[in-house]
Amino acid sequence: MRISDATRMDRLVSNTSRLEGKIATVSQRVSSGIALDVPSTDPVQASAYLRARGNLGRMKGYADAIRDGKGELELAEGSLTQAQDIIARGREIALQAANSTYSAVDRSQFAAELGQLRDQLLASANQEGPNGYLFGGSKMDAPPFSAAGIFQGNGDQRLLEVSPGFTIATNASGAQAFTAAGGQDVFSLFAQLQTAVTSNDVNAIATTGKLIADAHQQVGTARGEVGYTMQRIDLADSAQNMMQILWKQRQGEASEIDPAQVYSELSALQNTLTQSVSVARTQLQTLSVNRFG
Amino acid sequence: MGIALSNLLSVARDAMAVNAKALDITGQNVANVNTAGYARRRAEIQARGTSRDSYGGVTIGSITRAADDLTQRRLLDVRGQETSARQRSDSLASVEAVFNDANGTGLAGGLVKLFDSFNSLASNPRDTTARNGVLSAAQSVVDDFTMATRTIDGARADIFAQAQGYTKQINEIGVGIAALSGSIQSSLAAGQDASDLLDKRDMLLRNLSEIVDVQTASNPDGTILVRAAGQSLVEGNSANTLSVTLDTPGALAFKISVAGSPAMGFSAQNMGGKLGGMRQARDEDMAETRKKLDALAADLATAVNGLHSAGFGTDGVAGRNLFTFTAANPAHTLAIDPALAGHPERVAAASSLASSAGGNDVARQIAGLQSTPSTASGTKTLIESYADLVGDLGLRRQKATGDAEVKGALADQIQALHQQTSGVSLDEEMVDLTRYQRAYEASSKLLKTFDELMRGLIQSL
Numbered sequence: 001m002r003i004s005d006a007t008r009m010d011r012l013v014s015n016t017s018r019l020e021g022k023i024a025t026v027s028q029r030v031s032s033g034i035a036l037d038v039p040s041t042d043p044v045q046a047s048a049y050l051r052a053r054g055n056l057g058r059m060k061g062y063a064d065a066i067r068d069g070k071g072e073l074e075l076a077e078g079s080l081t082q083a084q085d086i087i088a089r090g091r092e093i094a095l096q097a098a099n100s101t102y103s104a105v106d107r108s109q110f111a112a113e114l115g116q117l118r119d120q121l122l123a124s125a126n127q128e129g130p131n132g133y134l135f136g137g138s139k140m141d142a143p144p145f146s147a148a149g150i151f152q153g154n155g156d157q158r159l160l161e162v163s164p165g166f167t168i169a170t171n172a173s174g175a176q177a178f179t180a181a182g183g184q185d186v187f188s189l190f191a192q193l194q195t196a197v198t199s200n201d202v203n204a205i206a207t208t209g210k211l212i213a214d215a216h217q218q219v220g221t222a223r224g225e226v227g228y229t230m231q232r233i234d235l236a237d238s239a240q241n242m243m244q245i246l247w248k249q250r251q252g253e254a255s256e257i258d259p260a261q262v263y264s265e266l267s268a269l270q271n272t273l274t275q276s277v278s279v280a281r282t283q284l285q286t287l288s289v290n291r292f293g
Numbered sequence: 294m295g296i297a298l299s300n301l302l303s304v305a306r307d308a309m310a311v312n313a314k315a316l317d318i319t320g321q322n323v324a325n326v327n328t329a330g331y332a333r334r335r336a337e338i339q340a341r342g343t344s345r346d347s348y349g350g351v352t353i354g355s356i357t358r359a360a361d362d363l364t365q366r367r368l369l370d371v372r373g374q375e376t377s378a379r380q381r382s383d384s385l386a387s388v389e390a391v392f393n394d395a396n397g398t399g400l401a402g403g404l405v406k407l408f409d410s411f412n413s414l415a416s417n418p419r420d421t422t423a424r425n426g427v428l429s430a431a432q433s434v435v436d437d438f439t440m441a442t443r444t445i446d447g448a449r450a451d452i453f454a455q456a457q458g459y460t461k462q463i464n465e466i467g468v469g470i471a472a473l474s475g476s477i478q479s480s481l482a483a484g485q486d487a488s489d490l491l492d493k494r495d496m497l498l499r500n501l502s503e504i505v506d507v508q509t510a511s512n513p514d515g516t517i518l519v520r521a522a523g524q525s526l527v528e529g530n531s532a533n534t535l536s537v538t539l540d541t542p543g544a545l546a547f548k549i550s551v552a553g554s555p556a557m558g559f560s561a562q563n564m565g566g567k568l569g570g571m572r573q574a575r576d577e578d579m580a581e582t583r584k585k586l587d588a589l590a591a592d593l594a595t596a597v598n599g600l601h602s603a604g605f606g607t608d609g610v611a612g613r614n615l616f617t618f619t620a621a622n623p624a625h626t627l628a629i630d631p632a633l634a635g636h637p638e639r640v641a642a643a644s645s646l647a648s649s650a651g652g653n654d655v656a657r658q659i660a661g662l663q664s665t666p667s668t669a670s671g672t673k674t675l676i677e678s679y680a681d682l683v684g685d686l687g688l689r690r691q692k693a694t695g696d697a698e699v700k701g702a703l704a705d706q707i708q709a710l711h712q713q714t715s716g717v718s719l720d721e722e723m724v725d726l727t728r729y730q731r732a733y734e735a736s737s738k739l740l741k742t743f744d745e746l747m748r749g750l751i752q753s754l
Contacts (some may be wrong), residue, residue: 004716005326007709014705036395038386040694043687047680050394050401054676057405058663061412068416131419131651138648140419156648160415161657164664255395 012280019273026266035257049254052247058164059244065160066237068130069170072158073230076134076172079127080223083177083186086121087216090114090190094209097197104200111198118190122149125178131158135174144174149187151179162236168229177222184215300348301743307350308736311338314353315729322717323726330496332360332715334488358488360495361714366509368711369498371704373506373565378696380570384452385578385690391444392683400679403437404593406430408663414642415656419607424637427656428629431615435627438590442625445583452575453537456545459504459568460537463521466501467532470494470519475530477515487515501526506565522564524549544576570693578689583624585682588668590624593675596667597659604641604655611646613639 029035039046096102097110126143127134136144136153144153157169176182189212196204315336325331335357343349394401410423410430417423473494480487498519501507505521512518512529519527526533526549533551540546547564548556561572594616601615615633619626633639643652668678 002713002716002718002721004712005719006716007712009327010705010708032396034395038389038393038396038690039683039687040385040389040690041687043684043691046395046687047684050399050680050683051677053394053401054405054663054674054680057409057676061409061660061663064409064412065416131417138643138645138650138652140650154647156652158418158651158653159657160653161661167657 008283012283015276016273016280019269019276023266023269023273026262026269029257030259030262030266033257034255035262036255045254049251052251052254056244056247056251059240059247062162062236062240063244066162066233066240069160069162069168070230070233070237072129072131072134072170073226073233075127075129077223077226077230079124079134080172080177080219080226083121083124084216084219084223086117086124087186087212087219090117090193091209091212091216093117093197094193094205094212098202098205098209100200100202107197107200111194114190114194114197118149118187118194121178121186121190122147125174133174134171135177137171137174145178145187149178149185149191151175151181162233163239166236168233168236172222172226177219182218182222184211184218186212186215186219189215298743298746300350301739303348304350305736305739305743307341307352308739309733311336311351311353312729312733312736316726316733318356319722319725319729323719323722326717326719326722330492330499331717332358332488332492332495333717334358356486356488358491359715360491361711362511364707364711364714365495365498368704368707369502369507369509371700371707372499373502373569375697375700375704376503376567377506377565377570377573378693378700380567381574381578382570382690382693382697384448384571384574385686385693387448388445388579388582389686389690391441392686394683399683400434400437400441400589401676403430403434404676404679405663407434408660411656411660414640415653415660418642418653418656419651421637424607424640424642427615427640428633428635428637431629434593435616435629438586438624438627441586442583442622445579445586446625449543449575449579452571453539453545456537456568456571456575459571460535460547463501463504463526463535463568464532466497466504467519467526467535470497470501470517470527471530471532473497474516474527478530481515502566504566505568506563521566522547522559522561522569524559525551544580545572574693578686581689582682582686585678585685586624587622589675589678589682590618590627591620592668592678594618594623594627596662596675600655600658600662601641603644605643605646605649605652606636606639606641607643607650608638609646609649610639611641613641615640 125145132140138156139153158171159167161167178186193208318334318336322333337354339354341350392399407430410426414423477487477490508520510518516529536548547561548558550556598614605611614630642656643649644654
């Protein structure tokens with residue numbers, strides 16, 4: 001077999017340049033930490049990377065919704081807790097006022113306190129969050145309860161998706177918590193109690209007092225529902241955290257280098273290049289000595 | 294005996310001349326060891342027979358050119374395939390760079406941010422910042438689509454300009470091959486050595502095969518027929534003219550013009566060479582990517598608009614689209630509806646007039662498009678559709694790069710095979726140099742011996 005000098009030189013050049021090209025590519029991967037320098041490096045992984053990225057984006061969306069939803073629910077829970085405390089004080093007053101030993105002055109003080117409690121209750125029911133009134137549904141142009149305690153909101157729920165296909169309401173129903181729709185009209189009861197205390201109508205005080213106890217339970221139920229929703233959000237949060245870790249892992253697998261494999265590949269290529277250059281040097285020296293030495 | 298001594302003189306003279314010529318040819322080979330396309334020469338030394346009219350001795354029967362037409366033709370073919378695949382891969386590199394999401398470019402980030410912005414709006418429907426966030430994210434998506442289409446369209450325009458340049462080059466090479474064929478024909482007819490001309494023509498053929506895949510057929514008179522994509526580029530000593538324009542859909546349209554006849558279009562499917570690689574990258578790969586990008590833009594705008602137009606802004610108005618686009622060129626014409634630009638209150642988040650001040654149903658539904666099949670086929674999400682686009686483009690370039698490597702290795706093997714016959718080996722030439730030098734010295738010795746014999750003869754008289 002004849003080996004021409006052109007073939008010999010071409011091989012020396014092409015072997016070293018091919019190895020140098022490979023080393024440059026692998027070095028770039030090592031320095032950037034990214035295996036997918038371009039999609040054609042591994043089209044299947046490039047596609048998988050994008051799917052993982054899309055899913056990660058969705059998981060981030062769920063995480064944000066969970067954070068925002070939890071914030072609003074915590075506010076609602078706080079307002080309902082406050083409302084429950086106020087109603088509990090109203091019930092205490094009812095129990096005390098039902099005792100005929102209290103004087104007219106005492107009853108007058110009870111009546112005044114009941115008026116203040118009703119105002120505080122109204123403030124709790126009209127509490128605002130970052131997205132408007134907590135208990136008014138989607139109606140935002142006026143407080144959910146008028147000064148007379150009339151509900152003027154709606155029953156719309158503000159839903160947020162916190163995991164695939166799973167939505168939660170981030171607002172509690174004002175109607176269910178404070179109006180007859182939930183069993184008792186809380187503001188009306190406070191007005192009735194105030195009237196009964198003022199007129200020293202012991203029977204009416206006792207009857208209204210019992211109903212206020214029902215109202216306390218009614219608001220407690222609304223608060224419990226908020227708490228239950230928060231528990232569901234926490235479960236969704238754990239699930240999305242786990243999914244986020246998995247998708248991050250998948251994204252990393254698709255796009256990032258395996259350090260052990262890449263360093264080993266780089267080392268092998270560098271060794272091969274060293275040997276190739278050594279062979280080339282020997283060949284060139286041998287040829288020069290034999291022909292022209 | 295007198296006649297014999299005279300023959301000896303002639304034999305010695307011829308031997309010196311033949312070996313001097315052989316040394317000359319060896320020198321020519323050594324000098325051209327690095328000349329591209331040079332096929333080594335060989336002096337075919339023949340013994341001259343002795344007869345009544347001939348004194349015998351030696352002569353150079355011919356100077357042969359160690360050409361291997363079979364491997365030359367195979368090399369032209371495979372080099373054409375290699376350059377085609379390499380050019381296809383190189384042309385796709387600039388387009389692929391636009392969809393390199395793992396390195397920070399691409400559309401995925403923008404799409405994810407758009408849906409994320411609707412998600413934030415769903416959480417904070419009354420927040421003006423969240424509404425501006427939607428408009429900002431939508432503008433980023435528009436910008437990403439615009440940049441991608443500009444890159445693809447720009448690459449396609451560049452390739453057309455390059456194709457025109459290469460077509461001109463093909464025509465110039467064709468004229469050169471035809472002219473050389475004419476000269477070769479004349480030289481051979483006159484019994485002259487046409488090796489240098491053949492070397493030059495082979496080099497032109499090699500240059501041509503890098504631009505377009507060529508097939509050749511030799512004629513007995515020394516001319517050749519050169520064909521590409523089934524069309525004759527050179528016939529004998531006349532060259533035809535190739536031209537390229539764009540057809541109505543905008544694809545490269547090649548025409549061949551034979552002298553005296555109108556230009557005829559032909560299919561360029563198997564054109565090969567750089568021109569073939571460009572055509573495939575431009576009119577198959579990039580066209581397909583562009584088509585998918587258009588479909589993605591149309592799917593995105595249609596899906597978002599479908600929900601957005603049913604929703605209400607905080608100004609209580611419904612029926613507005615978020616995006617506009619033209620059906621003929623969706624990706625490039627995608628834009629934010631001018632009615633919404635600078636008007637965050639017009640971004641729809643609520644599903645009813647009553648809830649327009651704080652409702653979030655529509656924003657939530659649009660955010661949900663990220664995980665809901667919303668392409669025209671109804672089976673893929675927009676991100677999945679984009680992943681398919683990127684995967685398909687990656688596969689196309691990967692195949693082109695792989696083909697280039699395989700064909701390149703094959704071409705190198707055939708090149709080595711061709712060089713095995715045609716290439717110059719300095720080792721071999723050094724041996725020849727010594728051999729002819731020694732033969733020349735021996736011939737000189739012969740002449741010296743004759744001289745001594747003659748001197749002895751003259752002195753004895």
